[in-house]
Amino acid sequence: MGLRIMNEIIFACLVDFRYFNLESILFATSIREFGGKLANTPIWMFFDSTESSPKSVTENKLNDLRVQLFPYTHEPNQERFPFLNWVFTASLAETKAKSKTKNLAWLSPETLILNEPFDLILQADKKLGFRPVHHTLIGSVITEEVDPYWKTIYNLCQVDATKIFPMRTHIDGKTIRPYFNAGCLVVNPNHGILNLWFEKFKEIFPRPEMKEFYKHNELYAIFTHQAILVGTVISKYDLDEIQELPFTYNYPLHLYHEAREELRPSSIKDLTTIRYENLAVLKNSEFAKPIIEWVNNQLDILNPDISQFGKYSLGPKPLIFPIPISLVGALVAGKPNFETIGDVGIMGLNPPLVYVSSHKEHYTNHGILRNQTFSINLPPTSLLPQTDYCGVVSGKDVDKSQLFTVFYGKLHNAPMIVEASVNLECKVIKEFSIQNRQIFIGEVVQSYIDERLLEKKGDEFKIKDMINIDPIIYGLNNRYYSIGKEIGVGYHEYKKFKPD
Ligand SMILES: Cc1cc2nc3c(=O)[nH]c(=O)nc-3n(C[C@H](O)[C@H](O)[C@H](O)COP(=O)(O)O)c2cc1C
Numbered sequence: 438m439g440l441r442i443m444n445e446i447i448f449a450c451l452v453d454f455r456y457f458n459l460e461s462i463l464f465a466t467s468i469r470e471f472g473g474k475l476a477n478t479p480i481w482m483f484f485d486s487t488e489s490s491p492k493s494v495t496e497n498k499l500n501d502l503r504v505q506l507f508p509y510t511h512e513p514n515q516e517r518f519p520f521l522n523w524v525f526t527a528s529l530a531e532t533k534a535k536s537k538t539k540n541l542a543w544l545s546p547e548t549l550i551l552n553e554p555f556d557l558i559l560q561a562d563k564k565l566g567f568r569p570v571h572h573t574l575i576g577s578v579i580t581e582e583v584d585p586y587w588k589t590i591y592n593l594c595q596v597d598a599t600k601i602f603p604m605r606t607h608i609d610g611k612t613i614r615p616y617f618n619a620g621c622l623v624v625n626p627n628h629g630i631l632n633l634w635f636e637k638f639k640e641i642f643p644r645p646e647m648k649e650f651y652k653h654n655e656l657y658a659i660f661t662h663q664a665i666l667v668g669t670v671i672s673k674y675d676l677d678e679i680q681e682l683p684f685t686y687n688y689p690l691h692l693y694h695e696a697r698e699e700l701r702p703s704s705i706k707d708l709t710t711i712r713y714e715n716l717a718v719l720k721n722s723e724f725a726k727p728i729i730e731w732v733n734n735q736l737d738i739l740n741p742d743i744s745q746f747g748k749y750s751l752g753p754k755p756l757i758f759p760i761p762i763s764l765v766g767a768l769v770a771g772k773p774n775f776e777t778i779g780d781v782g783i784m785g786l787n788p789p790l791v792y793v794s795s796h797k798e799h800y801t802n803h804g805i806l807r808n809q810t811f812s813i814n815l816p817p818t819s820l821l822p823q824t825d826y827c828g829v830v831s832g833k834d835v836d837k838s839q840l841f842t843v844f845y846g847k848l849h850n851a852p853m854i855v856e857a858s859v860n861l862e863c864k865v866i867k868e869f870s871i872q873n874r875q876i877f878i879g880e881v882v883q884s885y886i887d888e889r890l891l892e893k894k895g896d897e898f899k900i901k902d903m904i905n906i907d908p909i910i911y912g913l914n915n916r917y918y919s920i921g922k923e924i925g926v927g928y929h930e931y932k933k934f935k936p937d
Contacts, residue, residue, distance in 0.1 A: 569605060571607060600613060637665050761909070763778050770804075773852030790881070805877055
């Protein structure tokens with residue numbers, strides 16, 4: 438028997454990739470970033486592969502976000518009703534989720550998760566969680582008599598009238614008979630309610646008596662899937678088997694101004710999940726301002742103007758490659774100490790200036806600040822384990838003075854490593870802080886190289902081949918590399934280039 442992994446929750450939705458590339462990414466990113474303890478659970482996206490498929494940039498990004506994509510094909514001959522795909526894929530998701538979770542959240546892809554959505558974990562013995570619709574629309578106001586449309590629905594779904602209970606819409610604040618929003622549901626998939634919903638929907642929607650309602654008011658055609666959902670749920674479940682989710686779930690951003698003032702949340706950050714209807718609403722909503730920078734950063738990722746050049750935005754990252762790894766040395770409390778530093782570089786040539794960016798809490802910094810000197814040592818790849826070690830332990834906790842043979846030059850207090858290929862002895866000429874780093878700008882007062890790397894040309898010693906320095910290269914992917922081969926000569930290669 439295969440091992441089944443139970444997930445606390447699975448998030449699933451239907452995405453039409455003709456329109457919702459950015460939305461699908463926002464949806465998944467919001468779960469991963471703001472989902473708290475539920476951030477790492479599976480995300481499933483269903484799409485009708487006869488109509489659309491994700492753009493390759495979308496697919497890459499969804500892949501990075503560990504979203505599982507499930508293409509499906511609708512039967513070509515099937516009569517297409519509004520929301521048929523929605524109800525069908527809800528049933529597909531439910532079937533797939535059986536015995537993988539007790540909580541399948543079926544959400545609109547135009548949803549953002551802004552805080553850990555712990556109420557989507559159903560309470561004990563509950564089989565479904567729902568939100569009332571935002572507006573009454575075709576809903577049935579409790580103080581009024583049940584109208585012919587709802588009578589027909591109750592009849593066709595065999596709803597027991599004693600089970601009708603009151604619920605309140607958040608935006609127009611009406612007390613209505615049960616009417617759920619189908620864009621925010623959580624079900625225990627093992628009970629098959631979404632499959633039943635699909636069966637009833639296929640059977641009831643095209644009935645002649647229902648078609649009469651659609652003729653009079655097209656809203657009936659659009660929202661009948663939700664009415665059938667309610668009918669299915671109430672006829673199948675006892676009322677203590679279902680739960681209403683708090684109003685901080687599925688909050689309709691596009692209707693914020695329509696809600697009575699006393700019902701408006703004070704900050705978007707207090708909400709757990711929001712619906713935004715379309716990107717323009719999200720970008721222009723004054724109420725959404727506190728999250729707009731986050732939204733814009735995500736949207737940049739799929740900037741269509743950029744992707745046409747075959748470019749994929751990674752978000753703002755200092756992707757400079759290669760980075761030579763150095764061991765920065767200083768004398769701290771009378772002993773040499775070395776830290777691994779990737780963020781070093783050249784700042785000027787005459788006199789030679791270099792910089793080191795070291796976190797302010799590092800032990801090495803004490804010595805640099807005190808003596809106003811430091812060294813930069815380029816270890817060869819054979820010293821990789823020791824070099825990595827100097828980057829994971831601090832001189833505060835571990836004595837690193839015995840790791841290497843140390844020598845001193847003209848400054849007398851900038852310890853340098855004999856086993857390193859190259860050593861720069863530096864005097865601090867400027868120091869400043871940025872973010873949590875201290876930046877030390879040093880003038881190179883002397884530089885040293887392993888004599889085995891030199892050859893004599895006339896009276897002069899020259900570096901035989903820089904490749905023999907064999908530096909440790911580091912990449913933003915947290916991998917070390919060694920250097921490749923020589924490919925040309927500086928200030929000469931341009932000759933092979935012929936501009937038109
Ligand atoms: C590959 C690698 C690169 C690193 N680059 C830097 C860096 O550029 N700046 C920095 O402040 N720390 C960097 N570190 C972390 C420090 O080396 C590490 O915190 C070290 O323990 C500090 O030692 P100290 O407290 O003895 O000075 C890097 C570590 C590794 C493994």
